[in-house]
Amino acid sequence: MMERISPKSVLALRMFLRRVLCDGGAQSPNPDADMIICGVLRVSRTWLLSRPREEPPGEKRDLALSLARRRANGEPLAYLLGDAFFCGRKFFVDKSTLIPRPETEILTGIADGFLKKIGGGSFADWCTGSGCIAVTLCADNPGFTAFAVDSSPAALASARRNAEFHGVADRITFIECDDPAAAPIKPESLDMAIANPPYIPSAVIGTLESQVRDYEPREALDGGADGLYVFRSLLGGLPCFLKPGAALFFETGGGKQPGEIAEIAAREAPSLSLEKILRDHREITRFMLWRKLPK
Secondary structure, three states: OOOOOOOOOHHHHHHHHHHHHHHOOOOOHHHHHHHHHHHHHOOOHHHHHHOOOOOOOHHHHHHHHHHHHHHHOOOOHHHHHOEEEEOOEEEEOOOOOOOOOHHHHHHHHHHHHHHHHHOOEEEEEEOOOOOHHHHHHHHHOOOEEEEEEEOOHHHHHHHHHHHHHOOOHHHEEEEEOOOHHHOOOOOOOEEEEEEOOOOEOHHHHHHOOHHHHOOOOHHHOEOOOOOOHHHHHHHHHOHHHEEEEEEEEEEOOOOOHHHHHHHHHHHHOOOEEEEEEEEOOOOOEEEEEEEEOOO
C-alpha cells in the first residue's frame, strides 16, 4: 500500500509552488521552486530530494509560498533569496545592485589572466555594484590590492559586505565617486582598471524584460541617450591612473557600441591603444581591451 503523503510535506510543497509559478508564467518553475525551498529552509538540493516527506515549519511554508508568488509576478529570484553565484562564489545582492551576469564572468576571467601574468600590484573596478569583479579578482590574486568605485552608497555597502564575506575587505578600498577624474587614486599607480558600466540607451530601458526593467536599479542600466555617457566619463578620467603598459577592460552592450567607444577613446584618450575586441558566449562583440602606451 502506497504511503500517504502529507499535504504539508516537502514534496507537496514543491508541487504546489510549481503550480503557482506555472500559473504565473515563470519560465523555469521546477528549478525556481526548488531554489526557493532550499533558500527558505537553508538546505541543499540533495537534502530536498532525499527528504520528500519532511514537514517544514508552517512559517517556512508560508514564506516559500509568498516568495513563489512574487517570483510568479516577475521579481528576480536572486533578489528574493538575497544572493547569486558569480565565478563559483556566492554574492549577496539586493535591489541597489545589478544581479551578476554570465557575460561579466567572462570579462572577469579575461582580467584574471592579465593579473596572473603580473603577479602583484593594484587595480580598480569602476561601477563595482555588488563588488563581484573586485572581490573575485582579489580572492584569486592575493598579490593585488584594489579600489572598488561606485556612485551609489548602497551599492558600496553591498560590495563591502561581499568583500568581508570572502575575506578580502582588507585589500579593497571602497570609493564613492561620480567623476572618475576626481577619484582619490594616485596618478600612474594602477596596473589595471576594469568597468562594467551602465550601457543601455535610455529609450531602450522600457523595452527590457520586466524582471530587469521593473526590479534592477535603473542607474546601473541607463547609459544615457546613446548608452555611452559613462564610457565618455571613464575614458576622460581613467587613463591618468594607469601605469604605462597597464590594461583597461570594458564590458559593452555589443552591436555598434565597441566601434563608437573606440572612436571616443581615439579622441579623448590618446594615451590608450586598443588591443582587442572580444566576443561573449553568444558571439556578441562585448569586451574591449586597451593598453596604456609607454611615454
